[in-house]
Amino acid sequence: VxxxxxxxxxxxxxxxxxxxxxxxxxxxxxxxxxxxxxxxLSYAAPAPYVVGITGAPGxxxxxxxxxxxxxxxxxxxxxxxxxxxGVLCVDPSSPFTGGxxxxxxxxxxxxxxxxxxxxxxxxxxxxxxxxxxxxxxxxRVLGAVGFPLSFVETVGxxxxxxxxxxxxxxxxxxxxxxxGDAMQANKAxxxxxxxxxxxxxxDRAGVxxxxxxxxxxxxxxxxxxxxxxxxxxVATTGDGVEKLMDAILQHRNFVDGRSxxxxxxxxxxxxxxxxxxxxxxxxxxxxxxxxxxxxxxxLVAGTTDPYQAAESLIGLA
Amino acid sequence: VxxxxxxxxxxxxxxxxxxxxxxxxxxxxxxxxxxxxxxxLSYAAPAPYVVGITGAPGxxxxxxxxxxxxxxxxxxxxxxxxxxxGVLCVDPSSPFTGGxxxxxxxxxxxxxxxxxxxxxxxxxxxxxxxxxxxxxxxxRVLGAVGFPLSFVETVGxxxxxxxxxxxxxxxxxxxxxxxGDAMQANKAxxxxxxxxxxxxxxDRAGVxxxxxxxxxxxxxxxxxxxxxxxxxxVATTGDGVEKLMDAILQHRNFVDGRSxxxxxxxxxxxxxxxxxxxxxxxxxxxxxxxxxxxxxxxLVAGTTDPYQAAESLIGLA
Numbered sequence: 001v002x003x004x005x006x007x008x009x010x011x012x013x014x015x016x017x018x019x020x021x022x023x024x025x026x027x028x029x030x031x032x033x034x035x036x037x038x039x040x041l042s043y044a045a046p047a048p049y050v051v052g053i054t055g056a057p058g059x060x061x062x063x064x065x066x067x068x069x070x071x072x073x074x075x076x077x078x079x080x081x082x083x084x085x086g087v088l089c090v091d092p093s094s095p096f097t098g099g100x101x102x103x104x105x106x107x108x109x110x111x112x113x114x115x116x117x118x119x120x121x122x123x124x125x126x127x128x129x130x131x132x133x134x135x136x137x138x139x140r141v142l143g144a145v146g147f148p149l150s151f152v153e154t155v156g157x158x159x160x161x162x163x164x165x166x167x168x169x170x171x172x173x174x175x176x177x178x179x180g181d182a183m184q185a186n187k188a189x190x191x192x193x194x195x196x197x198x199x200x201x202x203d204r205a206g207v208x209x210x211x212x213x214x215x216x217x218x219x220x221x222x223x224x225x226x227x228x229x230x231x232x233x234v235a236t237t238g239d240g241v242e243k244l245m246d247a248i249l250q251h252r253n254f255v256d257g258r259s260x261x262x263x264x265x266x267x268x269x270x271x272x273x274x275x276x277x278x279x280x281x282x283x284x285x286x287x288x289x290x291x292x293x294x295x296x297x298x299l300v301a302g303t304t305d306p307y308q309a310a311e312s313l314i315g316l317a
Numbered sequence: 318v319x320x321x322x323x324x325x326x327x328x329x330x331x332x333x334x335x336x337x338x339x340x341x342x343x344x345x346x347x348x349x350x351x352x353x354x355x356x357x358l359s360y361a362a363p364a365p366y367v368v369g370i371t372g373a374p375g376x377x378x379x380x381x382x383x384x385x386x387x388x389x390x391x392x393x394x395x396x397x398x399x400x401x402x403g404v405l406c407v408d409p410s411s412p413f414t415g416g417x418x419x420x421x422x423x424x425x426x427x428x429x430x431x432x433x434x435x436x437x438x439x440x441x442x443x444x445x446x447x448x449x450x451x452x453x454x455x456x457r458v459l460g461a462v463g464f465p466l467s468f469v470e471t472v473g474x475x476x477x478x479x480x481x482x483x484x485x486x487x488x489x490x491x492x493x494x495x496x497g498d499a500m501q502a503n504k505a506x507x508x509x510x511x512x513x514x515x516x517x518x519x520d521r522a523g524v525x526x527x528x529x530x531x532x533x534x535x536x537x538x539x540x541x542x543x544x545x546x547x548x549x550x551v552a553t554t555g556d557g558v559e560k561l562m563d564a565i566l567q568h569r570n571f572v573d574g575r576s577x578x579x580x581x582x583x584x585x586x587x588x589x590x591x592x593x594x595x596x597x598x599x600x601x602x603x604x605x606x607x608x609x610x611x612x613x614x615x616l617v618a619g620t621t622d623p624y625q626a627a628e629s630l631i632g633l634a
Contacts, residue, residue: 011364024328036624039622039623039624040622040624042625043605043616043619043621043622044619044620044622046619075468119616125324168362186458192452204552234399234435249498251486260617262612263617264617267415267613267616267617267623268604270616270623271604271609271612271613271623271627271630273623274602274623274626274627275600275603275604275627275630275631276597276600276626278628278631279596279597279599279600279631280593280594280596283589283592283593285594287585287588287589287592292588295588296581296584296585299360299584299587299588300516300577300580300584302361302362302583303358303361304355304362305356305359305360305361306360306587306591307353307356307357307591308357308583309588310560310588310591310595311595313592314592314596315586
């Protein structure tokens with residue numbers, strides 16, 4: 001197999017080649033020179049509009065995303081019809097639960113064969129930064145190829161999700177009735193990422209309590225210019241999906257009105273993420289030599305402490 | 318308040334002063350020069366024996382820890398009676414759920430007034446590395462002060478817990494009957510940290526299934542020299558706690574037999590943790606200057622990409 005030039009692939013992908021697009025996304029997953037070249041091209045194009053969807057497993061996120069894809073294809077953005085939608089499914093535990101990813105795609109069955117929809121599961125290939133770099137890069141690729149809107153679906157509100165949310169323009173947090181405990185444990189993360197709250201499976205008991213808990217959490221979260229709305233949906237029937245899409249586009253307009261700040265904040269987040277990954281890579285390089293082993297020996301012998309040892313190693317780097 | 322010298326405090330703490338010990342632990346939580354000086358002293362002393370206890374919230378970890386404290390005080394280690402036990406309670410979400418920490422201490426009521434037992438809740442003070450450095454340092458302080466055995470209780474199996482587990486010699490993962498879903502989501506983390514599995518609340522239905530799920534997970538996890546035993550406990554009555562303590566000490570003997578490897582692995586983990594924290598700190602410094610803002614401007618303008626921008630900044634550092 002001859003490696004194709006990212007620039008050539010981008011031209012083909014813009015002309016509609018899904019194969020070329022798939023190859024570009026594999027480049028950003030795999031790391032190395034092709035990743036850098038693909039990123040350089042993608043970040044030169046205007047940033048795409050990205051909607052993040054996150055929440056605990058079992059909340060119906062895939063079904064909801066499926067409904068949102070259909071709804072989005074009936075709408076327009078900046079006066080142009082949304083004629084194509086990209087979807088990234090991210091599951092950091094995928095090496096261990098490969099079935100879940102396949103399941104996601106199958107649950108999004110309404111659009112699995114729709115040529116206007118491109119669905120991709122993202123997996124880490126263990127390169128520099130892993131998913132926390134590959135996902136933002138992949139979203140930029142989708143934008144550069146011409147998708148006016150992309151969804152990115154993640155599980156939970158851990159570190160990765162917070163990072164992914166920083167590359168989404170609008171983040172939806174999906175909860176279900178009776179979700180109180182999970183909410184308690186993740187309050188800080190939720191408040192940090194949510195632009196819109198959705199109580200899915202709203203045909204079940206306990207919706208009012210969940211809404212009240214969310215509203216209280218927002219009250220305690222202090223003043224903010226955008227207060228995340230709390231919406232009810234039943235993803236299996238599509239109830240509430242139209243209103244949810246309205247709320248998403250409202251948030252987009254709000255963000256657009258402050259677009260300079262937002263773009264700077266996004267650029268800053270992107271840069272910090274890559275910077276951190278490069279420095280982590282450097283730890284890996286430092287941690288692989290004779291000087292490092294000598295410091296480990298000194299630690300075992302008790303003649304140094306980890307702070308002193310790290311300082312001498314950084315001095316060498 | 319005049320800052321006391323860590324060396325002086327360590328002498329007093331060794332003589333039994335809980336006030337001096339508390340001050341040393343505050344130093345490692347707070348960062349800065351006092352942290353470094355305290356760490357230098359603590360890492361010069363032999364490493365303590367540390368038992369980690371982790372698992373999802375609501376599994377009865379605090380009650381179990383309480384029972385283990387009592388059991389440990391009847392045992393001996395290397396021919397000497399375990400006459401003192403240190404306990405660290407770690408809750409990374411504590412700034413938001415302050416009540417949970419207080420609750421932990423109250424649930425450990427059997428030993429709250431026992432002078433042989435020192436219980437401390439660890440909170441991050443937002444310094445370099447936060448809890449991922451403060452907890453290992455605090456465990457070393459307890460060892461340097463003379464505690465033959467310390468417990469460290471954490472919630473969940475996220476990144477912090479994996480890091481804390483790397484500074485424990487024996488890690489107990491506490492699950493409860495019907496814990497299947499949480500287990501699925503965290504398989505990799507569980508397999509990575511567990512030396513002993515405990516099915517607590519074993520008087521409830523579903524114990525056999527949970528044991529079977531755990532055993533299957535271990536079967537799939539590949540060969541390892543130590544296969545984590547799966548034990549049943551009822552922490553509220555103390556059933557199974559004696560056997561659990563036996564298993565802990567068996568694992569300790571196993572680890573002791575390979576002590577050179579283990580000590581090197583621990584030293585390596587300590588060094589990597591501090592190195593990563595120092596490099597993160599460096600990101601903070603880099604991310605705070607005019608050169609950084611210039612790169613952010615270039616990103617917003619689309620004239621660079623985050624990789625190129627990060628490389629130029631690292632070149633300047």
